[in-house]
Amino acid sequence: MVEIDLNHLYKKYADGEDYAVKDFDLHIKDREFIVFVGPSGCGKSTTLRMLAGLEDITKGELKIGDKVMNDVAPKDRDIAMVFQNYALYPHMTVADNMAFGLKLRHYSKTDIKKRVDNAAEILGLEEFLKRKPADLSGGQRQRVALGRAIVRDAPIFLMDEPLSNLDAKLRVSMRAEIAKLHRRLNTTTIYVTHDQTEAMTLADRVVVMSVGQIQQIGTPEEVYQNPRNMFVAGFMGSPAMNFFHVTYKDGVISDGKQVTLKVPEGRSKILDAQGYNGKEVVFGIRPEDIHSEQAFLDTWPDATVEADVVVSELLGATEQLYLKTDASEYVANVNSRDFHNPGDHIKIGFDINKAHFFDKDSQMAIVAEPIPLESMD
Amino acid sequence: MLPALIILGVFTFYPIIYSIPLAFMKYSVIGQTSWVGLQNFTRAFQDSDFWVSLGHSAEFVIVVPILQLISIYLATVVNKPLPGVTIFRVLFYIPVVTSMVAVGIMWGFILDPTGLINTLMQNAGFSHVIYFMNNSHLTLPILMGITIWQGIGYYMMMYLGGLQGIPSELSEAAEIDGASPATIFFKITIPLLKPFIWVCSLMSLIAALGVFDIVFVMTQGGPNNATLVTNYYSYNQAFGNFNFGYGAAVGLLLSIVITLFSVILFVYQRKGGQTHAK
Known part of the structure; x- marks a missing residue:
């Protein structure tokens, strides 16, 4: 069981005039698939990065479970994250990429192998385990990035525009895989995208953002059928x-x-x-x-x-x-x-x-x- | 293009190529120049000064790892988005663009018996004056230190370029994976800097084995041959003693040594580099 509370989060960058994120208030339920969606610069990635601990929280409180996480290091937040550019370690093989976090957490060799093999099987990466990221296609790389996230069994997945570097066809198939993966692993997932189709198809609930502020939170159906304002109405739907x-x-x-x-x-x-x-x-x-x-x-x-x-x-x-x-x-x-x-x-x-x-x-x-x-x- | 090529030809290519036959000659400016075969080389092998100079050149290679380590460290420091970091980058780079003559004069002032260091030490209560540049145990390490001081900015910039090519997402991913800053540095940053480390080490190795100008400006090989390096010895034989043929032979031997080391490093790098190729 893990619930996340983002209580009135604010973010202001040192060189920024205005808040990049304003009064972000959201309760995320256990096993929920939440999508932050909005145009670029709306603060969705910043919010995700605050959740991950890669960005300081200027104001407000972040709770994971019952614990306030504002000042907890990323590694101690028990999260796994998938980045837009995959962020695979180019000098390590696929297997080593997935095992890196486990080694650092002192898992046993047999356990690491079991977990990596299991993740590789789920993602269809068995034959690529010995390859370097450079020898993989974009879709395979993104699969490795997903694999790196799932081997740890972290209760929370953060995904920062994971599909935006893929071509259109691959994006659609990976989208379905992510949906499948979520159903299988049932991990609380927070997913950032600027693509309203991804938001509509993946989310249990969508958080529509614009200029640092939440515009509406609801199921895809709710925000589509009953947009709260013109921004949501215009952004959702294509x-x-x-x-x-x-x-x-x-x-x-x-x-x-x-x-x-x-x-x-x-x-x-x-x-x-x-x-x-x-x-x-x-x-x-x-x-x-x-x-x-x-x-x-x-x-x-x-x-x-x-x-x-x-x-x-x-x-x-x-x-x-x-x-x-x-x-x-x-x-x-x-x-x-x-x-x-x-x-x-x-x-x-x-x-x-x-x-x-x-x-x-x-x-x-x-x-x-x-x-x-x-x-x- | 053509004028540049002519200048390059006359002052660079011609002397380099001409030094090869020259090494097999007894060259005389006014008298008879004669072909002497390997005589210049056998003379070098029996010349204790040559061996001393080669030893000092080899010792100079110690600057290579030190220079690389300091430069990598400083590059990681100035790679951070700290306020005023550009000023630091510029400050570290200034010695690189300063002429060796100015560097020599400045360090001469600093290390002089009445110079900055001795004055400061006297003010601090030391009665003993250190004759830095007359102490044969100190001079070579001092020259090496100055070389390091002057080279840091250059290599730091090279490594900074390397560091900036590493996406920040990698260290963020590692951070979430549970890596400490030290782990990120050794397991992510250093492996990804490897191509830069090889190139910088190679360049710095070539420069160290061929060191000349700092010796020429500051010690002329002295005191008592303590800083006699091969390149300076070659120069001194040619233009000091007018043994052009012998000087060329010594220079050629040094070139062979440098080439040999470079090839070894290069081959080693190719082997190591293959597995890390992007």
């Missing part, structure tokens, strides 16, 4: 959510031109109740909630606009349309059966039931009950 600056009045949103849509009653009640009638709001809709099938257009004639296809990308099952209506540009993800060529003038429909509304100034979601920073379960 392609990103489309935003339109519109004016809401008497159940209708309009950008003053073609994008004039009727808001369903349930949603308009909330907007009315919160005093947005007659005000500007931001209307957000995900690409997959924009439709071009005839059936949808026939069912929801109030929710359609005309659009020019600027670019169309066939992705296989779906097609990504870069559309333009008046001055607004947006992306739709439609079924590829309704293929459209660039230059086509088409009718498309917005599924307003799935729409999100945000306050223009605070950028917070306009919902009946404000979405908490961390959803309680």
